[in-house]
Amino acid sequence: MSLTQFSxxxxxxxxxRHTALRFLFFPAQIFSMVMVVYPWPTxxxxxxxxxxxxxxxxxxxxxxxxxETAHQTLFNSQRLSVALGRxxxxxxGVPYTAYRETHIRHHAYLNKPNDWExxxxxxxxxxxxxxxxFVWCDLLLGFATAPIVYGRIFFHSNSPLKxxxxxxxxxxxxxxxxxxxxxxxxxxxxxxxxxxxxxxxIPYALAAIYQNGRKLTEHLGMQSYDPxxxxxxxxxxxxxxxFATFLNFDIFVHGPHHRHPRVSHDQLEELTRRYAAEQxxxxxxxxxxxxxxxxxxxxxxxxxxxxxxNVGAEMPHQADQVEDFVADVTExxxxxxxxxxx
Numbered sequence: 001m002s003l004t005q006f007s008x009x010x011x012x013x014x015x016x017r018h019t020a021l022r023f024l025f026f027p028a029q030i031f032s033m034v035m036v037v038y039p040w041p042t043x044x045x046x047x048x049x050x051x052x053x054x055x056x057x058x059x060x061x062x063x064x065x066x067x068e069t070a071h072q073t074l075f076n077s078q079r080l081s082v083a084l085g086r087x088x089x090x091x092x093g094v095p096y097t098a099y100r101e102t103h104i105r106h107h108a109y110l111n112k113p114n115d116w117e118x119x120x121x122x123x124x125x126x127x128x129x130x131x132x133x134f135v136w137c138d139l140l141l142g143f144a145t146a147p148i149v150y151g152r153i154f155f156h157s158n159s160p161l162k163x164x165x166x167x168x169x170x171x172x173x174x175x176x177x178x179x180x181x182x183x184x185x186x187x188x189x190x191x192x193x194x195x196x197x198x199x200x201x202i203p204y205a206l207a208a209i210y211q212n213g214r215k216l217t218e219h220l221g222m223q224s225y226d227p228x229x230x231x232x233x234x235x236x237x238x239x240x241x242x243f244a245t246f247l248n249f250d251i252f253v254h255g256p257h258h259r260h261p262r263v264s265h266d267q268l269e270e271l272t273r274r275y276a277a278e279q280x281x282x283x284x285x286x287x288x289x290x291x292x293x294x295x296x297x298x299x300x301x302x303x304x305x306x307x308x309x310n311v312g313a314e315m316p317h318q319a320d321q322v323e324d325f326v327a328d329v330t331e332x333x334x335x336x337x338x339x340x341x342x
Contacts, residue, residue: 002100002165003082004072004325010262015076017266023065025247029058033199052203059207062088064248070100071325073264074249086172090179093147095154095172097165102153105160107261108322108333111222111230111308116153118219124309135305139216142208217293218254221300223313227258227329228275228284230307232296235272237288244290255284261325 006014035051068074069085082096089096106117113124120126120134138145153159154169161169187196217232224230233255236242245252249265256271257263263271276284287293304311326332 003078006262013264014073017264022249025058025061036199056203056206059203060210061247063211064251068249070103090176094150095169097168098154099150102150104325107329110227111225112316118307121306122308131305138212142212143205217297219307220297221311222307223311225316228255231255231258232285232293234287234290234293241289259329262327
């Protein structure tokens, strides 16, 4: 089992944060799924659609929770993070270990050719026509593209995975097959396909659009390999953005998170203010709303879906060997003189 190596100070920060309220989306989602089947206050079609949309948004919040389990900053117990991550991975068709190993390299090699998570946008060998087709599939069919993107690290011939990681992923795929085999068997037995589509398939397809829309907004078109300048960071200035940020474990505060992947999510806004003040003469890509960040991304979505070298960056220096989340990507990876090993 791959476990993040935290310092004593990082462990203390994780232990001292207040996270319980952020899990409100779990009971809220169960409630909204029940309301899809038994619409309230009336059974009008518009009411059912409303509860399906609510279900889809709370499913989107799963992805942010899944992200926290990969960093293992969700609970004081890292093993509890792994256990929840594996269950969420089964639900989303993405093995936990494949996601974690892909995400470790996403932080270490942001926007570089070996950023596995931003394939094909980070891959200079991926032709423009392919990226222009894939970006639409990524947005509209995220329920299918996410398992492909995160599964590549397991199936690719040049995979950096070790034998024990490959073994863990293999068992996670087996667990996923057993889980969904049981669910679909029950649905078939009770001839509940219509209900399954309304409660699960349609909301989940919508949630995947929200999730990949978030991924594209935070990354597409970003040239820099620096974590603060190679991502778009949203620090909300209104109630809606702030509440959405809260439910999603501050993942929208993306640049400081990319620089400090072992820092507890509740510290990210303060880090953003500090870095923004330090670099006031050369402003960071900060946005007050998600809509403003999305507007900035749209040119790249339609014209040049890429990051790093695919949007004009120079070829990066040879990357150090990073096999775990580090405390400070800028200092320990970008400015490192010696390879970093777990």
